[in-house]
Amino acid sequence: MTERTPSTPVVAGQPPSRLQQADTIARTLAGFTHRLQLAQVPEPVALRARHLMLDAIGCALAARRQPFAERFTSAVQALASSAVGAAGGATGRAVMGHDRRLPLRDAALLNGVLAHGLDYDDTHMAGIIHLTVSVLPTVLALGAQCGASGAEMLTAYIAGVECGARIASVTRGGLHAHGFHPTGVVGAMASALAAGRLLGLDEDGLVRAQGAALSMAGGSLQFIEDGAWTKRFHPGWAAQAAITAAMFAAHGIDAPAEAYEGRYGFYRLYMGEAQHAGIDLSLGTAGLSANGQASTWETENVAIKPFPVCHFIHASADAAIALRAAVGDPARIARVEVRVPAGVVPAVCEPQEGKRQPRTDYDAKFSLPYGVASGLLRGRLGLQELEPAAFTEPAALALMQRVHYVVDEASTFPRHYTGEVRVTLDDGRTLSHREPVNRGHAERPLSNAEVRDKFLANATLCFPAAHAAQVCDAVLTLDRAADAAALEALLARDPSLH
Structure with a gap:
């Protein structure tokens, strides 16, 4: 120096x-x-x-x-x-x-x-x-x-x-x-x-x-x-x-x-x-x-984010995306139950009505119902999904009303930011997917090549x-x-x- x-x-x-x-x-x-x-x-x-x-x-x-x-x-x-x-x-x-x-x-x-x-x-x-x-x-x-x-x-x-x-x-x-x-x-x-x-x-x-x-x-x-x-x-x-x-x-x-x-x-x-x-x-x-x-x-x-939202939502969003193809028409979803660690509830789950009606992009970033709804509706949760047109879309708002959380007693939080989504369809069938280790975690990291790709996508x-x-x-x-x-x-x- x-x-x-x-x-x-x-x-x-x-x-x-x-x-x-x-x-x-x-x-x-x-x-x-x-x-x-x-x-x-x-x-x-x-x-x-x-x-x-x-x-x-x-x-x-x-x-x-x-x-x-x-x-x-x-x-x-x-x-x-x-x-x-x-x-x-x-x-x-x-x-x-x-x-x-x-x-x-x-x-x-x-x-x-x-x-x-x-x-x-x-x-x-x-x-x-x-x-x-x-x-x-x-x-x-x-x-x-x-x-x-x-x-x-x-x-x-x-x-x-x-x-x-x-x-x-x-x-x-x-x-x-x-x-x-x-x-x-x-x-x-x-x-x-x-x-x-x-x-x-x-x-x-x-x-x-x-x-x-x-x-x-x-x-x-x-x-x-x-x-x-x-x-x-x-x-x-x-x-x-x-x-x-x-x-x-x-x-x-x-x-x-x-x-x-x-x-x-x-x-x-x-x-x-x-x-x-x-x-x-x-x-x-x-x-x-x-x-x-x-x-x-x-x-x-240190975990690198695959989604531009609160890290507490990532595993649940990935679980929702994994279920999207099996769900088919989102209009058939009668109820969505999301199992989350107790420690994340104040940040992304409560107050429930506020989380189901995000008013700003920052509301949406801290809304578990929106992260799950976007995954089920679109199969993605990127920067485009944080635009007002996306989180105020009628289909998204309607689906968020059917998203409920329960505390996951089996979660390994804070070591992992776990998430599990259970979807009940209008015919009574139930579909579920669990992400025990959130993507990007040290035990499931984004590779250096993936980090470089993320940088180039953001920078350009x-x-x-x-x-x-x-x-x-x-x-x-x-x-x-x-x-x-x-x-x-x-x-x-x-x-x-x-």
């Missing part, structure tokens, strides 16, 4: 007496992040990491002309233009699919919105979290700002994903139960570690970065109630918070040392004391050591095939790039200029 911070050199640690109080999780994750070397990462893991990055970039490029993307872009640009000394032109940081640049944190914010906005991005299953869409915008913006190489950017990304997956896995769905979106709250903690790595923080500095991020992490699930757009900015907000937290740490700003296990630390704060008593804190560092070594790699357990919605192929090659060879800014520059293209 040619630069560690935009202005001031990194400040070495805090008094030893305070830092020795750092909890086990914060200290171990800091040590792992500080000492991780790309050469020690198994090549299949590093290759999969590049494909995860590619998938998120494809989602961002596909979102380029969506109404939500245009409104968020306008809002963030207005914030940037109102800032004193706002960076523009070649001096700012790139936004994927745009030729105008923005100040560092604004670019990270908007890139997070674009990558997550279609809800087509990856999910770490055990943690129930979208990690790439906060970590990637962080390392994309900060890596270019710091003059990092492609390998350094990739290493920071892997560190963020590995740490974030473990932080989230401790909760076992408990954040959702308390109304918090893990992508926002855990994303800030994980991305702070990735940001600190690129800023060259030592182990003590990375402990402080986590402590600072604790006061910045947020994300409410209230959007589920009315299909609001707030979920879309959670990962971008986490990225901008992470950059701020890491920069504070780089300048020696004091922060809590017990970010996770403290009296008001992460798990008690976001889960409550009663639920905290039942968690296994050892999961927060499982398979990692402070010397930069890992015995297991959670990057391999707004951009020519030649540009998509160029981006694909740049991401998949990132570990050999001398300058991370080259990828950033390639992504800073507007579709209207092609």
Whole structure:
């Protein structure tokens, strides 16, 4: 790297007496992040990491002309233009699919919105979290700002994903139960570690970065109630918070040392004391050591989505698609029973009448009745099926009224996001199909070739095939790039200029 911070050199640690109080999780994750070397990462893991990055970039490029993307872009640009000394032109940081640049944190914010906005991005299953869409915008913006190489950017990304997956896995769905979106709250903690790595923080500095991020992490699930757009900015907000937290740490700003296990630390704060008593804190560092070594790699357990809807719906949608041919005429369906894990009910099943009448694309993305109805009616659930004409179609609305859920006591959730669909026809016959392991899961993954195909399909919605192929090659060879800014520059293209 040619630069560690935009202005001031990194400040070495805090008094030893305070830092020795750092909890086990914060200290171990800091040590792992500080000492991780790309050469020690198994090549299949590093290759999969590049494909995860590619998938998120494809989602961002596909979102380029969506109404939500245009409104968020306008809002963030207005914030940037109102800032004193706002960076523009070649001096700012790139936004994927745009030729105008923005100040560092604004670019990270908007890139997070674009990558997550279609809800087509990856999910770490055990943690129930979208990690790439906060970590990637962080390392994309900060890596270019710091003059990092492609390998350094990739290493920071892997560190963020590995740490974030473990932080989230401790909760076992408990954040959702308390109304918090893990992508926002855990994303800030994980991305702070990735940001600190690129800023060259030592182990003590990375402990402080986590402590600072604790006061910045947020994300409410209230959007589920009315299909609001707030979920879309959670990962971008986490990225901008992470950059701020890491920069504070780089300048020696004091922060809590017990970010996770403290009296008001992460798990008690976001889960409550009663639920905290039942968690296994050892999961927060499982398979990692402070010397930069890992015995297991959670990057391999990140699932890539085959459908642009909430991951909780995928297995049921696939089951419905599998039944479509046997059902024949959907008008003959008298009743549909969908067996789902108890943990997904609040997000995609309730309130039932609201889920049966989606008003917005985001309503539809979180509607189990719609995902199943689309599968039974059309045999597909893609971006086209998230258009208003599709989810307000009379046949779809009528079928959704006949979709009912029951809790599946045999589900292996959250290890798998299971789904089973049972269709009763008007002659009394019953047809059923079960998906015990959702497609895209680590035990049933999309291959790297399938991820590449998904990227090309997404990227070419707004951009020519030649540009998509160029981006694909740049991401998949990132570990050999001398300058991370080259990828950033390639992504800073507007579709209207092609």
